[in-house]
Amino acid sequence: MYYVLLIVGAALxxxxxxxxxxxxCPFMGVSKRIDTAIGMSMAVIFVMTLxxxxxxxxxxxxxxxxxxxxxxxxxFILVIAxxxxxxxxxxxxVSPPLYQALGIFLPLITTNCAVLGVALLNxxxxxxxxxxxxxxxxxxxxxxxxxxxxxxxxxxxxxNNIPKAFRxxxxxxxxxxxxSLAFMGFSGLVK
Amino acid sequence: xxxxxGGIHPPGQKSLVKDNAIVEMPLGSLFFVLTQQHLGAxxxxxxxxxxxxxxxxxxxxxxxxVSVPVHAPTSGTVKEVAKKVHPVTGLLAPCVxxxxxxxxxxxxxxxxxxxxxxxxxxDLLSVIQGCGLVGMGGATFPTHVKLSPPKDKPxxxxxxxxxxxxxxxxxxxxxxxxxxxxxxxxxQIIMRILGLDHAVIAIEANKPDAIKVMxxxxxxxxxxxxxxxxxPQGAEKQLINACSGREVPSGGLPMDVGALVQNAGTCxxxxxxxxxxxxxxxxxxxxxxxxxxEPKNIKVRIGTPLHEVIEFCGGLTDVAKVVxxxxxxxxxxxxxxxxxxxxTSGILILTHQETNIDTFSSCIGCGRCIDACPMxxxxxxxxxxxxxxxxEKAVEYNLLDCFECGSCTYMCPANxxxxxxVKYLKTLQREANAKRKEA
Amino acid sequence: xxxxxxxxxxxxxxxxxxxGISAVTFAVKMDPREKAVLDQxxxxxxxxxxxxxxxxxxxxxxxxxxxxxxxxxxNEEALQAISDVLCRELGGGTPMIAFVGCKGxxxxxxxxxxxxxxxxxxxxxxxxxxxKACQYGCLGLGSCVDVCPFDAIHMGEDxxxxxxxxxxxxxxxxxxTCPREIIxxxxxxxxxxxxxxxxxxxxxxxxxxxxxxxxxxxxENTCPFDAIVVVDGNAAIINQEKCxxxxxxxxxxxxxxxxxxxxxxxxxxxxxxxxxCSICAQVCPVDAISxxxxxxxxxxxxxxxxxxxxxxxxPADAVERLSI
Numbered sequence: 001m002y003y004v005l006l007i008v009g010a011a012l013x014x015x016x017x018x019x020x021x022x023x024x025c026p027f028m029g030v031s032k033r034i035d036t037a038i039g040m041s042m043a044v045i046f047v048m049t050l051x052x053x054x055x056x057x058x059x060x061x062x063x064x065x066x067x068x069x070x071x072x073x074x075x076f077i078l079v080i081a082x083x084x085x086x087x088x089x090x091x092x093x094v095s096p097p098l099y100q101a102l103g104i105f106l107p108l109i110t111t112n113c114a115v116l117g118v119a120l121l122n123x124x125x126x127x128x129x130x131x132x133x134x135x136x137x138x139x140x141x142x143x144x145x146x147x148x149x150x151x152x153x154x155x156x157x158x159x160n161n162i163p164k165a166f167r168x169x170x171x172x173x174x175x176x177x178x179x180s181l182a183f184m185g186f187s188g189l190v191k
Numbered sequence: 192x193x194x195x196x197g198g199i200h201p202p203g204q205k206s207l208v209k210d211n212a213i214v215e216m217p218l219g220s221l222f223f224v225l226t227q228q229h230l231g232a233x234x235x236x237x238x239x240x241x242x243x244x245x246x247x248x249x250x251x252x253x254x255x256x257v258s259v260p261v262h263a264p265t266s267g268t269v270k271e272v273a274k275k276v277h278p279v280t281g282l283l284a285p286c287v288x289x290x291x292x293x294x295x296x297x298x299x300x301x302x303x304x305x306x307x308x309x310x311x312x313x314d315l316l317s318v319i320q321g322c323g324l325v326g327m328g329g330a331t332f333p334t335h336v337k338l339s340p341p342k343d344k345p346x347x348x349x350x351x352x353x354x355x356x357x358x359x360x361x362x363x364x365x366x367x368x369x370x371x372x373x374x375x376x377x378x379q380i381i382m383r384i385l386g387l388d389h390a391v392i393a394i395e396a397n398k399p400d401a402i403k404v405m406x407x408x409x410x411x412x413x414x415x416x417x418x419x420x421x422x423p424q425g426a427e428k429q430l431i432n433a434c435s436g437r438e439v440p441s442g443g444l445p446m447d448v449g450a451l452v453q454n455a456g457t458c459x460x461x462x463x464x465x466x467x468x469x470x471x472x473x474x475x476x477x478x479x480x481x482x483x484x485e486p487k488n489i490k491v492r493i494g495t496p497l498h499e500v501i502e503f504c505g506g507l508t509d510v511a512k513v514v515x516x517x518x519x520x521x522x523x524x525x526x527x528x529x530x531x532x533x534x535t536s537g538i539l540i541l542t543h544q545e546t547n548i549d550t551f552s553s554c555i556g557c558g559r560c561i562d563a564c565p566m567x568x569x570x571x572x573x574x575x576x577x578x579x580x581x582x583e584k585a586v587e588y589n590l591l592d593c594f595e596c597g598s599c600t601y602m603c604p605a606n607x608x609x610x611x612x613v614k615y616l617k618t619l620q621r622e623a624n625a626k627r628k629e630a
Numbered sequence: 631x632x633x634x635x636x637x638x639x640x641x642x643x644x645x646x647x648x649x650g651i652s653a654v655t656f657a658v659k660m661d662p663r664e665k666a667v668l669d670q671x672x673x674x675x676x677x678x679x680x681x682x683x684x685x686x687x688x689x690x691x692x693x694x695x696x697x698x699x700x701x702x703x704x705n706e707e708a709l710q711a712i713s714d715v716l717c718r719e720l721g722g723g724t725p726m727i728a729f730v731g732c733k734g735x736x737x738x739x740x741x742x743x744x745x746x747x748x749x750x751x752x753x754x755x756x757x758x759x760x761x762k763a764c765q766y767g768c769l770g771l772g773s774c775v776d777v778c779p780f781d782a783i784h785m786g787e788d789x790x791x792x793x794x795x796x797x798x799x800x801x802x803x804x805x806x807t808c809p810r811e812i813i814x815x816x817x818x819x820x821x822x823x824x825x826x827x828x829x830x831x832x833x834x835x836x837x838x839x840x841x842x843x844x845x846x847x848x849x850e851n852t853c854p855f856d857a858i859v860v861v862d863g864n865a866a867i868i869n870q871e872k873c874x875x876x877x878x879x880x881x882x883x884x885x886x887x888x889x890x891x892x893x894x895x896x897x898x899x900x901x902x903x904x905x906x907c908s909i910c911a912q913v914c915p916v917d918a919i920s921x922x923x924x925x926x927x928x929x930x931x932x933x934x935x936x937x938x939x940x941x942x943x944x945p946a947d948a949v950e951r952l953s954i
Binding site for chain 2: 742743744746747748750752753756757758759
């Protein structure tokens with residue numbers, strides 16, 4: 001039950017994109033179409049979970065014993081960067097159209113504050129390994145949810161006559177803000 | 192009271208003309224008989240300039256099964272076979288122009304006397320095609336084709352459409368009040384053709400006197416059904432749904448649920464054709480609207496030019512729009528030279544007050560159109576697809592189930608011309624299909 | 631301190647090892663030339679080449695040895711750059727631009743009814759064939775303007791679209807969009823085009839348009855090069871390959887339906903070089919050149935239309951264009 005609440009908390013109550021405002025870059029960039037949004041979500045779920053796992057291990061079995069926790073940021077980024085490179089290579093091989101569609105946003109997962117955020121939060125919130133992984137899965141699911149919901153909305157309001165000044169990113173940002181407001185409705189769901 | 196899902200309640204506006212008894216319009220001097228007054232394959236003219244023709248004489252030869260001939264509305268000489276403006280497409284179409292000789296002499300042998308109840312279904316259908324009968328509610332689908340469903344689609348329900356749900360129109364209403372026997376006898380002939388022992392005459396509840404007249408006169412095998420007043424109750428699929436509870440499947444036809452609908456006027460014409468051999472050369476038309484001085488229900492010959500009708504009805508006051516048909520699904524006219532056709536149920540002369548020509552804005556997502564749509568479609572998104580020309584997505588959203596009743600357009604607070612977008616998308620789809628077939 | 635170095639170095643080394651192995655395992659053959667070609671393409675994804683987008687066309691050009699240059703929007707530089715990258719010559723083809731074949735403004739042509747509905751020519755076309763009396767005339771609602779990916783066509787005050795020939799790349803999207811096929815592609819160096827596609831007779835046209843082609847054939851009879859013809863009841867059409875841009879047809883056309891696209895620089899004779907052979911005077915379609923044998927000839931600037939025939943035919947290279 002505790003783990004279910006952990007996932008609900010990470011995915012809905014404190015949604016990484018809409019409540020914590022991390023990972024806005026791929027959120028804006030890849031949410032134009034539902035299929036690319038789903039592809040990106042898969043990539044992020046993979047990276048987030050694996051990164052959390054590896055970074056937790058590195059923190060508690062390498063950094064802490066050696067007393068060099070100050071290297072957290074650098075070490076974590078190293079791990080995340082390598083993982084993203086790996087994912088990039090796999091996607092390029094397995095699904096070239098998805099690779100084309102994601103374009104520049106795939107390597108940008110590296111500097112995506114959401115992934116680093118999860119890794120650091122795991123440490124901050126003093127989770128054990130299992131909790132850390134489940135928290136990461138929840139966070140990734142929430143990220144995916146926000147992305148896919150937003151992509152669905154964007155596909156729909158593409159059909160509308162948006163004033164020229166607002167077309168593209170501006171209206172997307174405004175809508176994202178309203179979507180954030182909507183997600184505030186989840187607050188208090190998990191104590 | 193029986194009804195269907197969706198629909199709207201526009202103001203009836205029938206008071207302008209519904210209490211006016213049918214008046215026969217005097218014959219004019221020129222008649223413009225378009226050769227294509229039906230849905231289906233064209234018909235080839237059989238006459239040429241200078242030919243003498245008699246009333247009821249056949250003028251064209253149908254080219255195919257889904258085709259009917261047209262006949263001379265009066266006796267005279269063929270002035271020319273030329274291209275004239277067609278009220279439905281607005282484009283030029285072949286037309287037989289007849290200069291009347293004033294004698295109004297019937298073609299040889301007409302009208303004859305025979306007992307249609309002694310004729311076989313096959314013979315009756317042959318007569319119906321030969322007399323050029325089409326659906327007179329406005330769709331003008333060849334009647335003999337409708338009455339010849341394939342063997343694997345047996346019909347067990349026949350409904351006579353006396354709903355006349357369009358505002359302004361009262362032609363069928365007056366016909367039911369004044370000549371109910373023609374309708375009833377026509378119904379019985381159709382029952383004979385279909386091999387049925389019962390039928391329903393459906394009338395909207397805003398015509399209580401017509402309902403009473405019918406109820407008093409129908410034989411026991413015909414029932415009169417009183418339906419809730421709502422537009423578009425008179426549409427085929429909605430009529431079948433209200434009367435029998437059956438739903439015609441998406442992309443399907445009434446015969447898929449064993450039902451068949453005929454307009455009341457068509458039934459009357461069937462009686463005339465089968466019992467006396469009279470072809471379809473005249474009809475009852477409501478000339479109404481705020482812009483005509485003397486609204487009338489006229490018995491008018493096919494091919495009578497519009498300006499003559501207007502003159503007979505006292506002339507114009509203020510005119511913004513002229514519509515052939517009803518205000519919801521009728522076609523606006525731009526040429527004063529158009530003529531009355533088999534499917535012209537009404538001629539509306541609308542004033543500026545009665546016409547809406549405001550510009551439209553973006554869809555506000557209110558959903559009124561979705562509530563109104565009698566086919567349970569999503570007109571809002573279809574209109575958005577229409578703005579962007581995205582016909583493939585529109586087809587995915589059941590564009591082809593829309594029969595363009597106009598309920599959505601009527602309800603839209605943003606004034607969007609949704610039916611126009613639907614027609615446009617359908618045009619794009621047809622063009623794309625034609626291109627694909629060529630390739 | 632040393633721990634930090636070892637740790638970070640260690641992680642880096644392990645990561646590099648994993649990535650190195652993956653790079654080999656998951657290797658995807660990518661042609662680097664493709665990126666270079668893609669960079670040279672305009673990136674508008676207009677589809678004129680027949681492919682889904684610039685990336686798809688770049689792929690085709692790179693992979694298919696025999697692929698022709700089908701992009702109308704590449705300029706000379708880009709074409710050269712692509713040819714260099716792919717190590718083969720890519721022909722450019724004649725640059726084309728769009729030309730609008732209608733001059734029927736609301737003042738000069740009749741409108742049958744007032745149209746209410748979507749502001750789109752293709753949607754307007756389905757309402758009784760469009761509000762304009764002429765079935766071949768421009769409806770003026772701007773579907774062509776909306777579809778242009780290069781912002782090269784705009785609706786004028788006269789309710790007719792106008793092509794900006796500096797921006798137009800001849801991609802043909804407006805040509806496909808126009809429901810009446812009024813817009814067509816002409817060579818970019820064409821100077822005269824007939825601005826009407828009507829197939830109606832002069833008698834019918836008189837009722838609804840003052841500036842259409844009435845098929846009088848005066849232009850056909852006047853043209854010294856057989857470049858303009860009226861065929862089978864169609865409006866006159868200029869064969870741009872034969873047209874020598876003398877402008878005589880324009881001067882005799884009774885309705886003014888032939889449009890001049892560019893102003894041409896006039897010619898002048900260099901006295902010192904002129905041998906007085908009179909060839910230029912003979913070929914001049916407007917009789918603008920005169921002179922005595924063996925003496926330098928002179929071009930009457932008032933008559934000269936800048937067709938350039940004299941420049942072409944002069945055996946002494948004595949005729950040149952004035953700079954505009």
